[in-house]
Amino acid sequence: MTNDTPDWIRLHKALAVEAEHGFTDLMGKQYRFSEFLSLTFGKFPTILPAIERRRWQELAGQFVNYPHLVLEERQHLVAETRRYLYQLQKEPGSSTSTTSATLSTSSLSGRGAGEQKRNYQSQVKNPTSPMVAEVSKRLAPKIDQKLSDLPEIGIRKADKLAVLNLYTVRDLLFYYPRDHIDYARQVNIRELQAGETVTIVATVKRCNCFTSPKNQKLSILELILKDNTGQIKISRFSAGARFTSRAWQESLKRRYPVGSILAACGLVKGSKYGLTLDNPELEVLANPGDAIESLTIGRVVPIYALTEGVMASMVRQAVTTVLPAAVHLKDPLPKGLREKYGLMELKDAIANIHFPDDSATLQVARRRLVFDEFFYLQLGLLQRQQQARQIQTSAILAPKGQLIEKFYEILPFQLTNAQQRVLNDILNDLQKSAPMNRLVQGDVGSGKTVVAVIAILAAIQSGYQAALMAPTEVLAEQHYRKLVSWFNLLHLPVELLTGSTKAAKRREIHSQLETGELPLLVGTHALIQDTVNFQQLGLVVIDEQHRFGVKQRALLQQKGEQPHVLTMTATPIPRTLALTIHGDMNVSQIDELPPGRQKIQTTMLTGQQRTQAYDLIRREVAQGRQVYVVLPLVEESEKLDLRSAVEEHQKLQESIFPDFQVGLLHGRMSSADKDETITKFRDRETQILVSTTVVEVGVDVPNATVMLIENAERFGLSQLHQLRGRVGRGAAQSYCLLMSSTRSPDAQQRLKVLEQSQDGFFISEMDMRFRGPGEVLGTRQSGVPDFTLASLVEDEEILLLARQAAEKVIEIDVTLERWTLMKAELKYRYERLMGGAILT
Known part of the structure; x- marks a missing residue:
């Protein structure tokens, strides 16, 4: 027609x-x-x-x-x-x-x-063929055309696709499959192996369709297929009363008559009749050599994320309808950049991510689209970094002065080489009028706080104020206690502001801040309240910064006129994750522990070995040491069979260690009770402290040598590494006991990483491989973007290339004015796909 x-x-x-x-x-x-x-x-x-x-x-x-x-x-x-x-x-x-x-x-x-x-x-x-230029552009849908306007889709289908947020041709083109199944490999029946996805072409030897004797609403189609190497029995199931009518079943038998040539594809699996195909796709061919025109059989099949009421076949058919529109796509990446990094053209990549000819083509297409996801993210981060550097209104802080010299004199130890290297990075930044934005990473006990204190003193001796914000009261109080011991010797005032601070004290702190009498304020989220106003804030220090939301960090910075920002984390972040969420920051690593620290002996134990753990605890306490027992819950949960902190405390005090003092610490306690518990443990009045993960950061007791973690499989590796860092802070040998009740090979493999390594960066890399980047930081508000195709675990090489390409582009033109398509694409991705969160 x-x-x-x-x-x-x-x-x-x-x-x-x-x-x-x-x-x-x-x-x-x-x-x-x-x-x-x-x-x-x-x-x-x-x-x-x-x-x-x-x-x-x-x-x-x-x-x-x-x-x-x-x-x-x-x-x-x-x-x-x-x-x-x-x-x-x-x-x-x-x-x-x-x-x-x-x-x-x-x-x-x-x-x-x-x-x-x-x-x-x-x-x-082949979207680049001459035919496309002449014919396809005329016939193909337009990129911004509504799906409901396409006759092949129509209003009813468009309404269903809208549930997946698919409204236009562009939306559908960029709705990448979440996975692919390779049915492109055609094999003989004799060559079938369980676990493979394949296509076979064979003759129908027998066909039967009947209602299941066990389920009157289930219809079963059974086919015996034969080729010149063997035969196979396959079955397809149709659930629903309408499929069990004799008329429908007879029509199905006529569809696959004996002697017809059938193409079948699916996952090969074992059954009581031998190997079979799991609920296969079927297509009748006129002749054995005929081309298979199905959207699923004999090819690499896209698997899309679906929802209720939207079937896979609907999405595939809709995609085939709009794919010709790929010829309208203009590639934002210049040809020279594509050639340098070996990237497929955009319209070819879009076509082949949906319906590739083979797996090799799919990988080339995916590589281009993964590069794009990383490239525009890095481009935005680097553009923001360059724009921040152009701001010349920050305080210029002196790297030398009497306060810093006195501080060196009262320190009872020398800085490590790593601390000195990172400190030099910070002091160089503070001498510039452009605001510093630096992240310091370091394992627990590596000495990040000392480095931060020297930066704070540089601000104070230059006539400015400083603020130190921590995510929990326990950690804020720990910082305050340490700073007070140093600042008293330097004759400098320092105050603590948390949610528990009394109203009178709060008013006094507010007043001293506004007059400039108070040079340093330590606190929690309380620092970002509207009533907190600094006279002249020059430096902001944020500890464990990933535990704060993007807006919370920004609010503290707005307390001053472009203050310098130093952020710290004891959660080592894998390189790919650091580039992704901190690509606009300078990153320094303290990768060296102070001398004299012994390796913490880490052992994985089962419930049957609990006696050994208790024996070790008794031995250490008898020698004057102290012990942490960490549990994941405060009170017994009906849903999870875990040991409760409250019940465990009672059991240990009354039944296991009645001769010792056992304390209890958890997040639901009042600040006063927490302070009392920690003080007793620090003063050795309590020998064993039963706690939830509130001790993860902030509790510093060098005399503690044993960390027993119950249900260790419930924690991430990075969190376990943080907990382990609570011991080993003195000169004595320390122990970390990972108590696990699971026999899961995956869980045991994870815990063995802790047994074998003390390297926080290696552990964080492994943690990301096991759990994914969104969980490594322990919070979903940490700014990790949701990539459609890219994986921070598998695609590190592409990320580094994308970062390199973005750096070269920014070097040439930070405004991107010479690449209007690239500039528009960056704006589109941040506003539409990433919500602008990364650039907040």
């Missing part, structure tokens, strides 16, 4: 043959009846009056849904369509001429429809 004259004869014959065969959605050489009709009505003839074109579009949508109709609905649709066509032919201007028909020969052979579809597929596979 051309777009000028309908081929009435072919249409009538298709409808008649379907009716004669019992409305079974008859399979032609390449297309089913429903596919042929939907394609035919999807392209309405131009000779039709406008009022009739809408009716053709509606029919296209109805025949797309034909396979899901019950028998009576199919009969009604075919009858109404035949009646409509007869009436339409009587209208003036209609024609029964067949000379210009393009849907030739048998109405169900699919040759014409196949040619139409193969034209689209050839455009997709």
Whole structure:
């Protein structure tokens, strides 16, 4: 059929043959009846009056849904369509001429429809061919066209796709598959191996369709297929009362008659009858060598994220409808950059991420699109960094002075080489009028606080104030206690502001801040309250900064005029994750522990070995040492069979260690009770401290030598490493006991990482591999973007290349004015896909 004259004869014959065969959605050489009709009505003839074109579009949508109709609905649709066509032919201007028909020969052979579809597929596979430039751009949908405006999709389907936030052609083009299954490998039956996904082409030896004797609403299709190497039994299941009617079952048997050639694809698995294909996709071929035109069989099949009411077949068919629009895509990356990094052109990558020819092509397409995800993120971060450097309003802080010299004199130890290197980085930044934005990473006990104190003293001796914000009261109080011991010797005041600070004391602190009398304020989120106003804030220090939201960090910085910002974390961050969430920051690492620290002996134990753990605790306490026992819960949970901190404290005090003093610490206690508990433990009045993860940071007791962690498999590796850092802070040998009740090989493999390594950066890399980047930092508000394709675990090489490319682009033109398409794409991705959160 051309777009000028309908081929009435072919249409009538298709409808008649379907009716004669019992409305079974008859399979032609390449297309089913429903596919042929939907394609035919999807392209309405131009000779039709406008009022009739809408009716053709509606029919296209109805025949797309034909396979899901019950028998009576199919009969009604075919009858109404035949009646409509007869009436339409009587209208003036209609024609029964067949000379210009393009849907030739048998109405169900699919040759014409196949040619139409193969034209689209050839455009997709080779979008840069001359044909595309001349033909495809004219025929293909426009990028911003609404899906509901496309006849092949229509309003009903568009409404369902909208549930997936797919509204336009562009949305669908960039709706990447979450996975792919490779059915492209065609094998003989004898070559089948369990666990593989394959396609076989064989002859139907036997076909049977019946209702399951165990479930009256389940219909089972059984086929015995045979090729020249062997035979296989396969089954397909259809759930629903309409599939158990004899009429439907007989129609299914007629679809796969004995002797027909069948292509079947699926996952090979074992059964009581031998190897089989798990609920396979099926397509009847006219001849053994015929091309397989299915969207699933014999190819690399895209798997899309779905939701209730949206089927995989609907999304795949919608994608094939819009894929020709890829020719309209203009590539924002310059040709020179693509060639330098070996990147596929964007329109080719989009086409091949959906329906690649093979796995190798898929990988090349994925590499380009992963590069894009990383590249625009890095571009935005570097652009922000460059713009921040252009600000010249920050305080210039003196790196030398009496306060810093006195501090060196009162320190009872020398800085390590790593501390000195990081300190030099910080002091160099503080001498510039552009605001510092530096992250210091270091393992527990590596000496980050000392480095931060010297930066604070540089601010104070230059006439400015400083603020130190910590995520918990325990950690803030720990910092305050340490700073007071140093600042008293330097004759400098320092105050603590938390949610527990009394109203009178709070007013006094506010007043001293505004007058400038108070040079340093330590605190929690209380620092960002509107009532807290500094006279002249020059430096902000944020500890464990990933535990604060982006807005919370920004609010503290707004307390001054472009203050310098120093952030610290004892959670070592893998390089890829650091580039992703801190790509706009300078990063320094304290990768050296103070001398004299012994390696913490870490051992994984089972419940049967608990006696050994208690023996070690008794021995250490007898020698004057102290012990932590850490549990994941405060009180017993009905959902999780974990040891409760409250119950464990009672058990240890009354039954296991009645001769020792056992303390209890958890997050639900009041600040006063927490202070009292920690003080007793620090003063050795308590020998054993039962605690939740509140001790993860902030509790510093060098005399503690044993850390017993219950249900260790419930914690991430980075968190376990943090907990372990509470011991080993003195000169005595320390121990970390990982008590696990699970036999899961994965859990045991994770815990063995702790047994074998003390390197926080290695542990964090392994933690990210096991749990993913979103969980490593222990919070979902840490600013980790949700990538569609990219993986921080698997795609480190591409991330580093994207960072390199972004750096070169920014070097040339930070405004991106010379690359208008790239600038527009960056704006689109940050506003639409990332919500602007990274650039807040």
